[in-house]
Amino acid sequence: MFFVNDDYYTLDDLEKQYAVFESMPHIRDCHNKRLAVCITDVFQWLALCLYIRRKGGSVVPIHPSTPKDGAVRIASSANSHLLLFGSIEFPIELTVKENEKEGVLVQMSSGTTGAPKCIERTWDSVEEEVDSYVTVLPADHTRKSIIACPMTHSYGLISGFFACVKRGAEPVILTNMNPKYILKKLQEYKKYILYAAPALLYTLSRFLPSDQKFDYVMTSGTVMPSSWLALLRDSSNLVLQQYGCSEAGCITLHPDVQNSSEMGYILPHLKVDAGNVDASGEIIVYTSAQTIYTKDIGYIENGVLSFLSRMDDMINVAGLNVYPQEVENILMDEPRITEAVVYKKQNALSGERVCVQYVSSERVDEIELREWCGKYLAPHQIPMEFIQVDEIEKLPNGKVSRKKLGGVLA
Structure with a gap:
């Protein structure tokens, strides 16, 4: 049926859990x-999710x-009847x-651009997404999904x-995020x-022995810096990417990014719908039940959706648009910089300005970075x-809140 780290669970195990x-x-x-x-036992959580869906109930997953107090707050804001905590x-x-x-x-x-919202999706809409996803995913029942998220x-x-269960393959769920452990499991x-x-994939790429390669890897959540993607492509048989939002789930899939x-x-x-390469626009998604305004900026060319920025993240400098990802890619090409996040701050006199936090293997003089960017x-x-930092602050889901990093520029 599926693995959790080194433990294997069968359909009999699942039925026994249903009996409980x-x-x-x-x-x-x-x-x-x-x-x-909100429980730590992944097998029990998945069994519970499947059981509640079978019974026609609703489930609110909360990170273990x-x-x-935080779990109670989330459960209450989601209008839950009960909270199973611990x-x-x-x-x-x-x-x-x-x-x-x-x-x-x-x-x-x-919640990367504001307070988190409670999103409700019917089980039928989830099933529709899974069916659609499986039809375009370049994998059959012989290729397992190893899930390290x-x-x-x-x-x-x-x-x-x-989606892995739907295509008849056995999922392998990893909760031990030690890179050495993950690499060892992949060898099996x-x-x-x-x-x-993306951040974990980049870390694993750096630890991967030179005589080994990943099979297929999937990235999602945030746009991967171009230098990270280049390293990942060199160390993988195939790199895939998907894009989505909470309201619709997965929206696009790239089979060879x-x-x-x-x-x-x-x-x-x-x-x-989105703009075109000459005039980008908001990405708008139409499902069978609703129209979703994503507040993402992008364009469609040759059937491929490209993402530029969150609307809230785009920086307006004296009427000129700056997309953080473009600046981040340039900074990440500087050999000493390992991570960078670009965000905006408000200046009382001159409006929005571009700011950056970065992680480097050594101290880097600001003048050098300005010359590099120039x-x-x-x-x-x-x-x-x-601003050079030891580590860029992230949300529990691994994403960066540019809004949280921003503020007022003196």
Whole structure:
């Protein structure tokens, strides 16, 4: 059925776990109920998710590292009836306005540009996404999905786990994020797709022995710096990329990404509008049930959707648009810089200005960076503020909040 680290679970194990759920009224009677789940046992979490879906209930996945008070806050904001925190035996009852009319998967948006939103997706819409995703994914039942990302997020849960089961392959879920452990596990399989965040893929690429190669790797979540992608392509048989949003799940998939801004081809069950290469625009997604304004800027060329920036992240310098990714790629090409994030700060007199935090293998003089940027960027694109840090602050999902890094420029 599937692996969790070094443990293998069969269909019999799953049915035994279902029997345990049937003995617990607060889980058994989940039809038209919304259960928030924050537990560390990945097998139990997946079994519970599948069980609740079968029963017609709703589930709110909460990252297992979330503290109790935080989990209660998330569960309450998602209008949950119960919170299962730490274990399934002792539920925390919550006050809700009304029961569910239809079972849904509830997810919280990333919150990279503001307060997280509660997103509800019917189980039918999730199934429609999985069916569409499997038809375009260049993999059959012989290629496992190795999932090295949170199983409470749609990337790991839907694209990684549900889609792998749908195509008849066995998922391998890794919760031990030690790079050496992951590389060791990869050696156990000849054909696989590794699902991971860009930062982890980059780290694994650096640790990978020179005589070895990854099979297939999938990246998603944030645009990978061009230098990272080049390294990953050199060390992989195939690099894939997908793009999505909380409301629709996966929207596009690229079967062989060579430019990190190219998100790929639109999944068959969706329609997407965006600008063109000469006039970019907001990416708008049409599902069978709704129209989704993503607040992402991009364009479509030759059927491929390219992503430029979040609307909130784009920097307007005296009427000229600056896309953070373009500046980051130039900075990352400087040999000593290993990571960079570009964001905007507001100047009381001159408006928005470009700023950057970066991680380097050694101290780098700001004058050197300005000279480097001046070779490749227009004057309005060059950061006004360079801040060298040991580590760039990230959200629990591994993404960077540019809004959080910004502020007022003196």
